[in-house]
Amino acid sequence: MGKTMIHKIIERSAGREVKVGDRVWCKIDLSTARDFGGANCVLQFLDVTDRKGKVWDPSKIAFTFDLQAPAHSEKVAVNQKIIRDFAKDQGIEKVFDINWGIGQHVLLEHGHVKPGDVILGTDSHMNLLGAVGAFATGVGNTDIVASWFEGTNWFRVPETMKVTVTGRFAKGVCMRDLLTKIVGDLGADGMFFKAVEFGGETIEAASLADRITLCSMVTEMSGKVGLIMPNGEVLNWLVERAGEEVRDRVKALAADADAVYSDDLHFDVNRLEPMTSCPDAPDNVKRVRDVAGTAVDQVHIGSCSNGRFEDIEAAYKVLEAGRFKVSPKVRTIITPSTREVMRKCAAAGYIEKFLDAGIVFTNPTCSLCTAEHYGVLPSGDVGVSTTNRNFIGKVGKGSHTYLMSPMSAMATAVRGVITDPRDILG
C-alpha cells in the first residue's frame, strides 16, 4: 500500500513505520516562537527547570518578532526583551528581531526550512511552510517548552485529503479566490485534523507566493498541514536558499502513486470568480460581485497569507489601472511580509507610487492580525483585508471585515466600495 507525503515525513522523523491514527514521537528540526507566545515559553521553561535548564540544541531553535513589531506597548517590549535575554543566555543565534518580518517567511527566505522538516511554532499559520513540503504546525507554549527538553514531541498520524486543481485563473482572479471558495465549500472544520496534499496542473505551475496563500488557509478549515512538493522554479529557489539536500528530500518524500487518501477533491479554476469571506467568519463566502457596492472604511493588504511581493505587485497593477488613485474615503494600508519583500517593492518603484496615492506602506510585520497593533478598526467600521481571519471583533470590537484577494482589496480601495477587480482591470 502506497504512502502519502505526511506518512513518509512522519516515518522519517519518528524512525519507524507508522499508520494513520498512531501516536508517535517525532524529532523536531526547528522549534520556533514569536514575540507572541515566546515570552510565555521562556518563562515556563525557566519555571519548570528551576531556572537551570539548557535547551537541547540551540541551533534548532529560532525566535521571530512579528506580531507586534516594533513593540507598541511596554508589556510587549518587556516580552521581547525576555526572549532576547534568553536567546543570549542559551546561545540561540537564530533571532530575527523586529526588523525582519513575518516569522515563517523570514525562516523560509533564510534557508532554514526544507521539505520533510518537522517544525513547531507559536503561530497557528506555521503550517504555511507546507508550501515547500515541510510538516510545520502551530502549537501552544507547552509544546514548544517540551520540545526544548529533548527535541521531540508527540503527534497523531493524520489521514490525508487530496485536492487536485486544474485550469487557469482568468484576469482578476487568483489563488486567494480559489482558497476562499474551498473554505466556503468545506467549512471551518472541513479538514478536521487532516493533512492535505495539493496537486494538479494549476498547483504545479503556481508561484511560491500562491502556494503559501493556499497552505496558510488550511488552518481556517482546522487542518493539520497542507503540503505541496516543490518543483520547477520553486524547487530551484529553495535549493538556492536551503541547499542541494532539498532535491534528495523531494525524491524521498513525494507521495506514492498508489497512496491512500481519505478524500479526493477536485477544483477547476477556469470559471472561478473573485470571492470574499464576509463578516464574521472565513467560511461565510460569497462572490465579490454579490457584495459589490458595500462601503468600506479601511483596506489592508498584507499578512502571512498574502504579503509576498507577487501579492503586492498584483495590487499595484490594479492601482495602476485605477490611475494611481485610491478613494479618499478609505484608509489604505500595505504591509509587506518581510524585509526582502519590502526591498523588492522599493526596487520596482512601487512604494513611491503607493505613497503618492496616499497609501500607508508599513514595515514588515503581521499588523492587522491583532487588535493590538496598528490599523485597528473602531466600532462600526467596515474593513477589507487580505489576512486570514475575520472572526467577531478580531481587529476591533464592533468592527466587521471582508477577506479577499490583494486585487479585490485594491479595487475596493480605488473605488471606496467593495469592487470586483475585473471592473477596473477591464
Add this chain to the structure above:
Amino acid sequence: MEKTILRGRAWVFGDDVDTDLIYHNKYLAETDPKKMPQYSFEYYPGKEHFAKEVKPGDFVVAGTNFGCGSSREHAVYCLKYAGIPVVLAENYSRIYYRNAINNGYPVLFIKGISQAIKDKKIEDGDELEVDLAKGEVKNVTKGTSFHGDAVADLEKDIMAAGGLIEYLKSRAGR
C-alpha cells in the same frame, strides 16, 4: 484520586467557537496564566459577563470544533484557572485539543451535544452532573443525558501525569 463526579452550572456556546472569542488577541501579551480568566469570552456576543459571573465548578458546553483559530494556550488557561473543571464539546480543534491535553486539562468528546445546543436541550444555567471517568453527562434540570468518548492512550498517559512537561520528566526519570 480526584473526585470524578462533578456538579455545576452550564454556560452554553455554539459551534466553531474560535480562540478570539474565548480569549481575545487584545490580551495576548499576558504571560501569567492565573491572570487570564478575567478576559474569558469578553468578545463572545451575549456572554460578555462570563468572566465576572462564572463560578469555580461551572461547565463550559460547546458544539463542534471548539477552540479553532489561534495557537494561544491562553484559551486553555483562562478556563482552567477560572475553575472550569472540563469543557464539554462535541469535538475540539486540533491545537486546542493539544493544549488541553498538554496541561492535563480534561477533554471529553460529547456525542450529540452540538445538536442538543441548537435544539435548546441544554441551556445556560442548567444543572449538570458529570462523571469524568465514565464520560457521562447528566442534565439534571432537563432530565437528559449524554455520553462522551475518552481520549486515546497516549493522551490518557499525558493527562494522568498532569501534563506534557510532567510526563516527559517522569519518563526521563525512569
